[in-house]
Amino acid sequence: MAATDDLMLVRAAELYYEDNKTQDEIGALLRVTRWKVGRLLAQARDEGIVRIEIVHPRARRAILERQLADRFGLADAVVVPQTDDPQAVAAATATAAADYLAALRPIPRTLGVSWGRTIDSVAQALPDGWASGVTVVQVNGGLSLSRRGSDAAATAVTIAQKGGGTAITLPIPAILERRETREVIEADRTVAAALARADSASAYLYSAGVADADSVLVESGYLTKDDVTQLVRKGAVGDVLGRYIDAFGAIVDVGLDARTVGLGLDRLRTAPTAIAVIAGEAKHRVAHAVVSSGLCTILVTDESTAQSILRHHQIEESA
């Protein structure tokens, strides 16, 4: 393009977006028709000369959202902007998840939720009255064997209270010593009823755990660091609902899985609404595993994780 056209592009953009002149007025100033001005402005936007940015803690990244949804066949994706502060990013992600849940239509009658730090943050971020009468069911076992902030039942209770509803908790250890023990406990009438409610929930909200010593499963005493190291050796990239998966979303230790209490992962794959809230650099790999293996229909994440998922998927497709 000739230099004088560049100049006209820039001037038109400045007069329109900074001086708030109409296209008619700009046409008079630049001695071209208003139709030409319109084309110049469209070109300026197309070429990135005009840069429009939404700057706010609740802003999202629409382009990455669309790319994720299209690439993985997701019903929706929510991507929050990256900052240098991991805690700010985690908070923004939790807030975005809470926003999404509150805006979800139809509002789920029964919501299955996992427990952990991320979902607890989502619970804190939810506004009072986000729903009117919702049953919130805890979908994975979580009777804390050590005393920490992430109280499994508290998360479900908070979400239910803020939604003017009731909570059904699973005050059972997340992982038991023997498969038979799990089967007996899950067969118990009240436990079976809770698991039935979990299985028939209209929507799920969960996060994923990192396969490292920082996991709440280790912190809660269900697994040792050595356990996790072995799981990683077997290919584990993280856990969903306490169940360790590899990069392809497959269970890495069938025996451990058989001792794990709560909803099975196959149910997430068949659920019409499964919201995964997964952000932070440590969770890049498990986030990728979740979206690429159909474990969620909606992903709430941060910009850096979204980019990592899209980049790695591209590499895998060209391999």
Add this chain to the structure above:
Amino acid sequence: MAATDDLMLVRAAELYYEDNKTQDEIGALLRVTRWKVGRLLAQARDEGIVRIEIVHPRARRAILERQLADRFGLADAVVVPQTDDPQAVAAATATAAADYLAALRPIPRTLGVSWGRTIDSVAQALPDGWASGVTVVQVNGGLSLSRRGSDAAATAVTIAQKGGGTAITLPIPAILERRETREVIEADRTVAAALARADSASAYLYSAGVADADSVLVESGYLTKDDVTQLVRKGAVGDVLGRYIDAFGAIVDVGLDARTVGLGLDRLRTAPTAIAVIAGEAKHRVAHAVVSSGLCTILVTDESTAQSILRHHQIEESA
């Protein structure tokens, strides 16, 4: 403002500016009227949530331009964006000055120009055919006593040639030894004719020099470093057309001024169009002196110089 209002602001802005939805469509999505959407968007722009920036080498800074024009009663101001590269800023300033001159209406019949590195850059940046038949007059003496790139006459000749016109040069030393010598030379018929043309020019284009050893007047051999040191002691902040001025735009050495060849500064003050092109950190003080003492009607500068001028003027007014 309530948190839910913030969220609605952000969503509306994202849907409008990033997803290109109409206000009607956004209203349906957010369950409000299109008039409410319009108000939300206006608020988002007002509060800076929507940030629109023009990114291009020829972009300008409209807000600073208006502030300079309003504060100093300038007919116009042109401010180019700051970058970290002083040479890029100088180039952008020269290009902006060339753009401005080429767009000036009516096109001046006679243009008085100074000589120096900055105006030579403007000459290089001018497009061929920027005018059709213009007389370009050199307004300050400039017969180079040493051989350097900034050839005084060449600048006026380049501008004239690109404008399809003719040049009238002043091949006389910028500063003479004695006032009487200057008077004799200026009385010479051909020199007097050139000065008369300079005095009756319809517009002027000039830059300012820094009062330091890097000045083209020192480089050209008219002054020594000691001369300049003395001038600075007397309060000089820089020179305009070879004439040293202080922070208030007043001549600091009347004797030196009497020996200086060319247009007097008073003529710049009465000219309807006097374009000063002054950018770079070293020229902040002389730029301020020029605009605050009515030596120009139009200033072409960079963002940093503009901010410095506005800041210092504010301090002086509150003193």
Add this chain to the structure above:
DNA sequence: TCACTCGCTGCTCATATGAGCAGAGCCTGC
């Protein structure tokens, strides 16, 4: 408890802008 004021809303009508089309001009190839 009532009245008044202020702020926010929805609406009408005018203005601003865009989509699509037809025509013109320019460039390339035969």
Add this chain to the structure above:
DNA sequence: GCAGGCTCTGCTCATATGAGCAGCGAGTGA
């Protein structure tokens, strides 16, 4: 040199948006 095709333009008509106004609701004060 002519013809055809492509690109860019101005325009018409439809759509999108804004300005200003009237009405309603909420809050405050007497």
